[in-house]
Amino acid sequence: MRQAIALLGRKDVPTDAVEEYCRYLSDALQPHEFQMQIRRVPWELHGWRQSLRALHLQSVAWRDTWVLVQYTALAWSARGFPLKFPRVLRILKSAGARVAVVFHDVEPFSSPRLIDRLRHRVQSRTMRRALDLADLAIFTVPPERLSWLEKIPSNATFIPVGPNLPFPETTTTRSGGDLLTVGVFSITGGEQGARETKQILAAVQHAAQKLGRIRLSVFGRHSELREEVLRQGLQNLPVELSVEGVVEPRQVVNRLAACDVLLFVRNGISTRRGSAIAGIAAGLPVIAYPNSETAPPITEAGVVLVNPGDPGKLNDALVQVLSDANVRAELSARSRAAYKAHFAWPAIAGRYAVLLNSR
Secondary structure (H helix, E strand, O other), X not given: OEEEEEEEOOOOOOOOHHHHHHHHXXXXXXXXXXXXXXXXOOHHHHOHHHHHHHHHHHHHHHOOOEEEEEEOHHHOOOOOOOOOHHHHHHHHHHOOOEEEEEEOXXXXXXXXXXXXXXXXXXXXXXXXXXXXXXXXXXXXXXXXXXXOOOXXXXXXXXXXXXXXXXXXXXXXXXXXXXXXXXXXXXXXXXXXXXXXHHHHHHHHHHHHHHHOOEEEEEEOOOHHHHHHHHHHHHOOOOEEEEEOOOOOHHHHHHHHHOOOEEEEOOXXXXXXXXXXXXXXXXXXXXXXXXXXXXXXXXXXXXXXXOOOOOHHHHHHHHHHHHHOHHHHHHHHHHHHHXXXXXXXXXXXXXHHHHXXXXX
């Protein structure tokens, strides 16, 4: 059995989606004769000097071993300036490891503020340098969709993310009873989350006025912070509201199984958005906004794309999907087929195995 290493930076809390990604990938790679261990560079605990020294000592044993270095800007820096990341890659290369960088952040951070323009410049330079140093660059969206790549290099490839949840081999029909249920899996923090909450409220208010009694199930990161606003906005409407924060993975699967549609308004949908892919894995229709990263195979699933500049389109799409069982069935079938072909962990691990064995 071949050995591989998944190398992570700082641990995210309360949940670390990249670590979960690596655990699911590790399990899925075993039938392909790959045993993958998860290691960290804990610079936030021990400082960069000691952490890099420890990496140098560890990496001596990794000659000719694939090291899959997981990149997000905040995993390798406190404030989004990942200046040390190329040095991590150089240490691995000097030890003779075969280095693959998995880009979970695929675009540099953008904002008109001066500090954010500086972050954008540093992150762009870091990602280009990482691309030059790596034997293999794995992007979680198609590389042709990225703004900072003038041309696609020969070491670049595309593999979407999986749902990071314990879904069964085959999804079944919903288990939520007779009440039509709209699911929202996680809300962004800060001002963006406030905008998302406003959009969710408007869509559900419109659906309740058109269709009568429905249920709204909101769960995942930052959801509990929006409960008061949601309850105030839905009072005196025939909406049964359930709001939970972070729940156990099995509970997430159960919550999604009880939904008829997933409302995804967290920026745009793409092949790196695990919370949207969770809805596809559950066999749900997904109503979402597109952005520059939106491309196949995400568009092959049961996804209804609506113009983010026209709030009425989101409201109308939710009513259409909830009111027509045939539409829901067609979209659900598309989601199930796309999940099996592209987003299920066996499919993802199969692409990794072919890639790593061919180089």
